[in-house]
Amino acid sequence: MSLHRQFPPDFVWGVATSSFQIEGAAFEDGKGESIWDRFCKQPGAIADASNGHVACDHFHRLDEDLDLIASLGVNAYRFSIAWPRVQANGYGEFNPKGLDFYERLVDGLKRRGIQAWATLNHWDLPQGLQDRGGWNDRDTVHRFVDYARHVQARLGDRIAGLTTHNEPWVVATLGNEQGIFAPGIKDRKIATQVSHHLLLSHGLAMQALRADGAKSQLGIVLNLSSWVPATAMPADIAAARLADAHGRRWYTDPLFKGSYPEDALADLGADAPVVQAGDMEVIAQPMDYLGVNYYTRAVMSASGEAWNAKARGLPVSDMDWEIYPQGLTDLLVGLKNDYANLAPVYITENGGAFPDNQIQAGGVQDDDRIDYLRTHIAAVASAMQQGVPMAGYMVWSLMDNFEWASGYLKRFGIVHVDYDTLARTPKASADWYRQFLRDWRG
Ligand code: GBH
Numbered sequence: 371m372s373l374h375r376q377f378p379p380d381f382v383w384g385v386a387t388s389s390f391q392i393e394g395a396a397f398e399d400g401k402g403e404s405i406w407d408r409f410c411k412q413p414g415a416i417a418d419a420s421n422g423h424v425a426c427d428h429f430h431r432l433d434e435d436l437d438l439i440a441s442l443g444v445n446a447y448r449f450s451i452a453w454p455r456v457q458a459n460g461y462g463e464f465n466p467k468g469l470d471f472y473e474r475l476v477d478g479l480k481r482r483g484i485q486a487w488a489t490l491n492h493w494d495l496p497q498g499l500q501d502r503g504g505w506n507d508r509d510t511v512h513r514f515v516d517y518a519r520h521v522q523a524r525l526g527d528r529i530a531g532l533t534t535h536n537e538p539w540v541v542a543t544l545g546n547e548q549g550i551f552a553p554g555i556k557d558r559k560i561a562t563q564v565s566h567h568l569l570l571s572h573g574l575a576m577q578a579l580r581a582d583g584a585k586s587q588l589g590i591v592l593n594l595s596s597w598v599p600a601t602a603m604p605a606d607i608a609a610a611r612l613a614d615a616h617g618r619r620w621y622t623d624p625l626f627k628g629s630y631p632e633d634a635l636a637d638l639g640a641d642a643p644v645v646q647a648g649d650m651e652v653i654a655q656p657m658d659y660l661g662v663n664y665y666t667r668a669v670m671s672a673s674g675e676a677w678n679a680k681a682r683g684l685p686v687s688d689m690d691w692e693i694y695p696q697g698l699t700d701l702l703v704g705l706k707n708d709y710a711n712l713a714p715v716y717i718t719e720n721g722g723a724f725p726d727n728q729i730q731a732g733g734v735q736d737d738d739r740i741d742y743l744r745t746h747i748a749a750v751a752s753a754m755q756q757g758v759p760m761a762g763y764m765v766w767s768l769m770d771n772f773e774w775a776s777g778y779l780k781r782f783g784i785v786h787v788d789y790d791t792l793a794r795t796p797k798a799s800a801d802w803y804r805q806f807l808r809d810w811r812g
Contacts, residue, residue, distance in 0.1 A: 373744065374810035376751040382485065382762030383807055384446030385439060385784070386719050388492035388536065390422050391771040393452065395429035399467040402458025404494035405504070405545075406774075409552035418777035425772050427792050429471065436478040438785060438794055439768060443807040446485040448718055448764050449475065450492035450536065453517055459498025461513050469524050476528040485530035487718075487764070489591065490518050490575075491568075492536040493545070493552065500553050505541065505564040511571040518575040519582055526579075532586040533661055533718070534575050537593040538568035539617060550775055559641045566643035569624050573652035591661030591718045592621050595668040596697035596704070605672035612637060613670045619708075626709040628654035656711070659761060661718035664746070665689075667697030687742070688723040688780055695745040702753035702760070714759045719766035720746050723773065723780040734786045734797035743784075743799060747806075765803065769794060 390406050397403075410421035428435055439447050453460060455468035476486045491514070499510050514534075522532065535541070544551040547561035555561075572590050579588055597614035599606035615634040623631045628650045635642050669677035669692075679685075679692035686692055698720070705712055722742040726734065747763060754760040770783035778789055784800040787793070 372809070373748055373751065374806055376754070377810055381760075381810075382446045382716060382764075383810070384444050384448050384485075384487065384762065384764035385442060385768040386448035386487075386764045386766050387428070387768050387771065388450040388489070388494075389452035389455070390425070390492070390494040391767075391773070392426040392428040392769065394423060394425040394427045396421075396423045398429065399455070399471070400458060400465040401452065401468060402454035402460075403497040404452065404454045405497055405500045405552040406494050408497050408500070409554055412554060415554065416775055416777045418779050420772065420777040422772050424792075426769055426787050431792070432471070432474060432478065434794070435768075436475075436482060438796075439479075439484060440482040441796075441804070442784075442800060443804050443811070444484065446487055446530065446762065446764065447479055447768075448487040448489065448531075450489035450494075451521060452494050453491065454494065454496040454498075456521065457517055458496065460496030460510070460517070461498065461502075464520055469521070472521075472525060476525055480528055486528060487531040487533070488521075488525070488529050489533040489536045490514070490521060491534065491541075493541055495553075504553055505567050506546070506560045508567060508570075511567050511574060514571040515574050515578050519578055522579050522582060522584065522586075526582075527585055529586040531659065531716075532579070532584070532588050533591050534572040534588075535568050536591045536718075537663060538565055538572075538590075538621060539593055541565075541568060558638075562638060562641055562643040565620065566645060566649070569621070569653045570649050572625075573649075573655050576655040576657070577652065587658035589657040589659040589661055589713065590625065591663060592618075593663045593665075593719075594618050594622075594701055594705075595664070595666065596694075596700040597668045597670055598697075598700075600669050600671040600677060603672070606670065609672045609674075610668075610670040613668060617668070622705065622709065624650060624653045625657065625660075626654070626711055657713045659716055660705075660713045661716050662701070662705075663719035663766070664698045664701060664717060665720070665722075666691035667694045667700075687738075688725050689776075691722075693722065693742060693745075695749040698746055698749040699752045699756075702750070702758045703756050706753075706756070706758045712759065714761040716762035716764070717750060717760075718762075718764050720763065721766035721782050721784075723782050726781055726786070733795050736784075736797045736799045739784065739797070739799040740802045743803065744806075
């Protein structure tokens with residue numbers, strides 16, 4: 371059966387972006403500094419020494435970008451709201467002008483018949499809160515709940531899906547343990563406390579938003595992989611299991627079972643987070659959906675040696691991440707097997723960075739990206755056939771953008787962005803996605 375026929379008529383198809391990566395207008399209309407604005411100033415932090423001051427200038431090109439999204443034929447658009455735009459310091463006064471922008475965005479989507487999927491935290495925490503300890507400080511949890519309620523009060527009636535956090539693992543581990551992302555802290559004890567506070571703020575926000583009469587579907591987005599051993603040796607199998615505990619079950623167990631995994635806790639020892647009575651029950655609020663971001667699998671060995679897919683001649687993207695669609699099916703089926711109460715699942719990000727060396731007279735012929743998308747969408751179909759409750763799929767990303775520590779050097783878009791002129795040009799993959807969706811609609 372052809373691929374598009376394998377998806378039901380109510381399936382949600384989208385493209386995804388995030389505020390810091392596309393908006394620019396970093397200090398306009400009262401926007402405060404975010405931890406990423408600050409982190410970009412740290413020498414060596416960003417590969418091309420760039421920042422988010424202009425990015426794709428989406429803030430000033432909203433209408434053009436809305437038309438672009440509509441031209442793809444998607445029925446959903448996933449974006450994020452920059453907290454420091456809505457509340458400069460993350461505490462104190464809210465800035466109505468900040469929400470004006472997102473109101474124009476959701477109204478523009480509504481006019482075009484496209485569902486709005488909004489994420490409240492895609493990493494750009496107000497620097498004002500970081501100065502008070504950031505996610506390591508339990509008070510930030512309550513500041514987040516206030517911010518979430520404020521956004522819902524103004525826009526909630528026009529948002530189909532509201533996501534508390536994007537990839538808490540990245541914030542905790544890359545931001546606070548490895549220090550390669552903002553805020554650039556290298557402390558495992560802090561990182562685990564950060565992860566706990568992110569989860570707690572998710573649960574408290576879910577409760578508060580529902581008490582306020584939420585009209586949107588509420589959930590969280592996790593970056594998940596398929597953790598597999600490099601060999602059949604017991605030590606490698608154990609290493610893969612522990613990596614799965616830290617990377618996946620650390621988040622999915624609290625959300626669906628109300629507890630942290632014992633093996634990860636034992637491994638953390640004194641670095642385990644401080645958990646107060648009642649926290650775990652709050653985190654385990656039933657969710658309307660789980661968002662999953664998938665890019666690659668993770669191959670683990672007991673030696674700790676990194677798996678170099680490229681050196682092994684395996685297919686990789688421009689991030690050097692292995693292209694492994696089967697890992698997406700394995701991951702999804704694993705979630706269904708591990709959690710009887712699993713919520714409907716949306717793939718909220720999937721896509722690949724590919725170098726821009728295929729620019730031709732007519733545009734960008736990114737066949738490798740088309741292959742990536744087609745094979746991963748097929749992997750979703752396969753999971754669905756195996757009983758995983760799949761509800762949607764969103765491509766990362768609508769357009770080339772600020773790829774965090776890689777700056778503007780890595781391109782994930784199905785639309786090309788010329789960073790001199792800021793012109794947008796759909797790549798062949800955008801045409802492919804449009805045609806795929808046309809076929810699916812029938
Ligand atoms: C997502 O992060 C973000 O939500 C999005 O903003 C970003 O632009 C996009 O992906 C592309 O990066 O490091 O070799 O072990 C994804 C972050 C990517 C972190 C895969 C873990 C594992 C590969 N994750 N990564 S490796």
